[in-house]
Amino acid sequence: xxxxxxxxxxxxxxxxxxxxxxxxxxxxxxxxxxxxxxxxxxxxxxxxxxxxxxxxxxxxxxxxxxxxxxxxxxxxxxxxxxxxxxxxxxxxxxxxxxxxxxxxxxxxxxxxxxxxxxxxxxxxxxxxxxxxxxxxxxxxxxxxxxxxxxxxxxxxxxxxxxxxxxxxxxxxxxxxxxxxxxxxxxxxxxxxxxxxxxxxxxxxxxxxxxxxxxxxxxxxxxxxxxxxxxxxxxxxxxxxxxxxxxxxxxxxxxxxxxxxxxxxxxxxxxxxxxxx
Amino acid sequence: xxxxxxxxxxxxxxxxxxxxxxxxxxxxxxxxxxxxxxxxxxxxxxxxxxxxxxxxxxxxxxxxxxxxxxxxxxxxxxxxxxxxxxxxxxxxxxxxxxxxxxxxxxxxxxxxxxxxxxxxxxxxxxxxxxxxxxxxxxxxxxxxxxxxxxxxxxxxxxxxxxxxxxxxxxxxxxxxxxxxxxxxxxxxxxxxxxxxxxxxxxxxxxxxxxxxxxxxxxxxxxxxxxxxxxxxxxxxxxxxxxxxxxxxxxxxxxxxxxxxxx
Numbered sequence: 001x002x003x004x005x006x007x008x009x010x011x012x013x014x015x016x017x018x019x020x021x022x023x024x025x026x027x028x029x030x031x032x033x034x035x036x037x038x039x040x041x042x043x044x045x046x047x048x049x050x051x052x053x054x055x056x057x058x059x060x061x062x063x064x065x066x067x068x069x070x071x072x073x074x075x076x077x078x079x080x081x082x083x084x085x086x087x088x089x090x091x092x093x094x095x096x097x098x099x100x101x102x103x104x105x106x107x108x109x110x111x112x113x114x115x116x117x118x119x120x121x122x123x124x125x126x127x128x129x130x131x132x133x134x135x136x137x138x139x140x141x142x143x144x145x146x147x148x149x150x151x152x153x154x155x156x157x158x159x160x161x162x163x164x165x166x167x168x169x170x171x172x173x174x175x176x177x178x179x180x181x182x183x184x185x186x187x188x189x190x191x192x193x194x195x196x197x198x199x200x201x202x203x204x205x206x207x208x209x210x211x212x213x214x215x216x217x218x219x220x221x222x223x224x225x226x227x228x229x230x231x232x233x234x235x236x237x238x239x240x241x242x243x244x245x246x247x248x249x250x251x252x253x254x255x256x257x258x259x260x261x262x263x264x265x266x267x268x269x270x271x272x273x274x275x276x
Numbered sequence: 277x278x279x280x281x282x283x284x285x286x287x288x289x290x291x292x293x294x295x296x297x298x299x300x301x302x303x304x305x306x307x308x309x310x311x312x313x314x315x316x317x318x319x320x321x322x323x324x325x326x327x328x329x330x331x332x333x334x335x336x337x338x339x340x341x342x343x344x345x346x347x348x349x350x351x352x353x354x355x356x357x358x359x360x361x362x363x364x365x366x367x368x369x370x371x372x373x374x375x376x377x378x379x380x381x382x383x384x385x386x387x388x389x390x391x392x393x394x395x396x397x398x399x400x401x402x403x404x405x406x407x408x409x410x411x412x413x414x415x416x417x418x419x420x421x422x423x424x425x426x427x428x429x430x431x432x433x434x435x436x437x438x439x440x441x442x443x444x445x446x447x448x449x450x451x452x453x454x455x456x457x458x459x460x461x462x463x464x465x466x467x468x469x470x471x472x473x474x475x476x477x478x479x480x481x482x483x484x485x486x487x488x489x490x491x492x493x494x495x496x497x498x499x500x501x502x503x504x505x506x507x508x509x510x511x512x513x514x515x516x517x518x519x520x521x522x523x524x525x526x527x528x529x530x531x532x533x534x535x536x537x538x
Contacts, residue, residue: 166362166364168360168362168363168364169364169366171333171335171358171360171364172358172360172364172422172425173366173377173381174335175333175334175335175354175356175357175358176354176357176377176378176381176425176429177354177378177381177382177429178381179381182381186377186380187366190366190368191366191368193368267367267368267369267370267409267411268367268368268411
């Protein structure tokens with residue numbers, strides 16, 4: 001009885017999802033990162049290299065704290081988050097219909113397929129000079145560029161997902177008198193959703209990467225710009241502080257996306273296995 | 277016996293792109309469906325029995341010949357509905373929403389379609405599982421959902437494409453019995469494709485024996501008078517089984533000889 005009780009508690013603890021995990025669980029999951037931080041701190045404190053090349057973790061954390069008080073870092077973090085998220089969402093809205101209609105309509109496939117095959121492997125950041133010329137210097141070129149970069153993986157994933165919809169699902173839906181319109185909304189779209197979200201999970205880091213890199217190259221605020229400014233002032237603590245915030249931001253956005261996925265695909269086998 | 281569907285001179289030819297050949301899947305099929313009968317389409321694999329089922333469902337069209345239902349199909353009346361071996365349930369819908377899918381497509385109001393769905397869920401003995409998702413169910417239960425979903429469309433004919441072939445022997449037995457009871461309760465016409473002789477004898481009223489490629493109707497065996505519940509060990513059933521086995525063996529033999537010649 002006692003055993004089954006603890007098992008039940010453990011199970012609810014895991015499937016709760018939103019509950020804050022215990023420190024032990026965090027330690028177990030991220031011990032390699034913690035180990036790295038400890039080694040870093042020790043190396044930095046032993047003065048093997050100058051603090052300029054490798055500031056200690058504690059001084060970086062202090063730097064983050066100080067910069068946060070000055071509101072610089074908060075503003076730049078907000079700016080980067082806004083750009084990355086907006087690009088990601090716009091890309092989702094554009095790419096999903098393209099992907100689905102590519103799979104369903106021959107003419108659209110004929111039009112987009114070559115564009116996608118050429119455009120996907122092209123590094124979108126190389127469009128930056130042109131985008132600056134076209135869209136100016138502040139938000140717009142960065143958002144457009146990141147949107148462009150995110151569109152390709154989502155289009156491809158959606159297209160493949162739509163092509164791979166189980167033919168028996170389509171047959172039985174048609175056999176029950178489903179109109180083409182309902183077929184799209186009630187069968188094809190939900191059946192494609194897992195793949196769409198795969199594409200989204202690939203696109204999210206791309207969005208952050210493109211936004212950061214274009215901020216580094218063209219200024220106009222944001223975390224990429226924050227790092228470049230700090231570098232110009234030879235302020236290595238701030239460079240690392242910016243880096244730290246970027247990696248935390250990327251991690252958080254990815255985690256949020258994972259939660260959204262679990263929520264949307266609550267019917268999916270993968271989600272249910274996870275919670276068991 | 278009331279005729280509800282006439283298949284006349286139906287031929288289906290497939291073009292196989294890879295080899296550039298034409299394959300005669302069905303050749304001049306003549307067949308009548310009677311109201312409320314349990315018709316078995318039996319034959320070796322590749323005899324076109326599933327193709328025939330597809331023509332009946334309207335998902336595919338014959339190359340020549342015709343299929344005529346006495347009743348007309350319209351928005352609120354499906355003539356046929358298919359139960360596939362692959363279940364083909366919508367994994368993002370719960371059991372009740374799967375069953376209510378057909379009524380939903382016919383724009384039946386929510387409460388009415390749930391009431392309807394509930395009735396069919398009870399009929400297939402799945403009460404209590406309404407809010408489960410398909411991947412939380414066993415194969416046998418999924419096939420019950422598929423059957424309830426087909427029934428909820430209230431079609432004239434329910435088509436079965438080897439629905440129990442993927443299940444274990446135990447579950448198959450149980451479901452065979454339930455199928456017969458649901459058939460006698462609903463008075464629907466069942467057209468049932470199988471390659472299992474036992475299944476044909478246990479379930480069917482008429483058995484349509486098909487020859488291998490090109491698929492033709494070789495013989496129609498009427499076993500409606502064998503009393504139910506049936507068993508594969510009763511005298512009459514054993515006799516029919518032996519006869520079917522002989523036919524099928526001859527067909528398989530024939531097709532294998534032909535393959536060797538090619």
